[in-house]
Amino acid sequence: MKIALNKSVSVSYELYVRNEDGKLEMKEKATAENPFVFIAGIGMMLPEFEQHLLGLSVGDKYDFEIKSENAYGEYCEEKIFDLEPAAFEVDGKIDENILFEGNFIPLRDTEGNQYRGLILEVTENNVRVDINHPLAGQDLRFEGEVIDVHDVTEEELAALYGGCGGCNCGCEDENHTHEHDCAGCGC
Numbered sequence: 001m002k003i004a005l006n007k008s009v010s011v012s013y014e015l016y017v018r019n020e021d022g023k024l025e026m027k028e029k030a031t032a033e034n035p036f037v038f039i040a041g042i043g044m045m046l047p048e049f050e051q052h053l054l055g056l057s058v059g060d061k062y063d064f065e066i067k068s069e070n071a072y073g074e075y076c077e078e079k080i081f082d083l084e085p086a087a088f089e090v091d092g093k094i095d096e097n098i099l100f101e102g103n104f105i106p107l108r109d110t111e112g113n114q115y116r117g118l119i120l121e122v123t124e125n126n127v128r129v130d131i132n133h134p135l136a137g138q139d140l141r142f143e144g145e146v147i148d149v150h151d152v153t154e155e156e157l158a159a160l161y162g163g164c165g166g167c168n169c170g171c172e173d174e175n176h177t178h179e180h181d182c183a184g185c186g187c
Contacts (some may be wrong), residue, residue, distance in 0.1 A: 001149045003053050005041030008152045011053070012036070015142030016136065024141060035147045039160065045070055049142065054144050066140045076136030080120070083127045099127065107131065 003009050012035050015028040030036035038044045040054070049069045052062060075092060088099050099122055100104060107115045107129065117129040 002059065003040055003056050003146065003149050005054075007040050008037065008148070008150050008151060008156055009040050009053065009146070010035040010037045010148035011123045011144050011146055014112050017138040018099050026083055026171070027135070030144070032145070032147055039156070046112040052142075058146050058148045058149055061144070062146070063143045064141070066142070068139050069138050071138070072133035072136045075132050080128065080130045081117075083129060085122070085125070085127055088127065097183070107127075 001007070011030065012032045013028075013030050014026055016024040018051060019025045019026050040050055046061075046066060048066045052064045056062060085094055085099070088094050089107075099117055099119065101122055103119050105117050107117045109115070115131040117131045118134070119127060120130050121128040
């Protein structure tokens with residue numbers, strides 16, 4: 001079976017970026033024993049990553065690069081913010097086990113958008129946070145192999161969407177099996 005839209009895909013990979021010296025440095029790795037699993041075509045992955053894999057079969061190897069503008073974009077200084085420490089208080093206290101330099105914390109703006117922020121600096125009066133993606137501004141090189149390709153199972157859909165409520169079909173059936181007409185979820 002070939003990788004196509006709405007197929008469950010398992011791959012091994014090594015992700016490389018260039019360091020300051022221009023040499024490739026491995027940033028992430030997924031092995032055949034612990035592969036990276038995703039469903040093609042539903043927005044889980046970078047679009048260009050999926051485009052490079054479409055049509056490949058189990059056992060096929062791949063090696064490609066994605067330019068930063070097609071990956072996580074350029075690094076943007078405007079995505080660095082200074083926040084008041086009081087914004088991180090819970091019951092009048094700041095949890096120093098969470099609020100420290102180098103830690104990633106979940107953030108939400110006034111419109112409800114969620115971000116993952118890297119704490120750059122913590123002072124008595126200021127918390128400097130960077131919400132750029134950790135790989136922003138970097139070209140990505142992937143080397144790997146296709147481990148498995150199969151039709152998506154009910155269990156995979158349930159895990160992805162948290163059961164029936166996540167597929168937006170509106171049936172509210174706790175024993176949902178998609179065996180009935182479920183127009184909203186595309187199953």
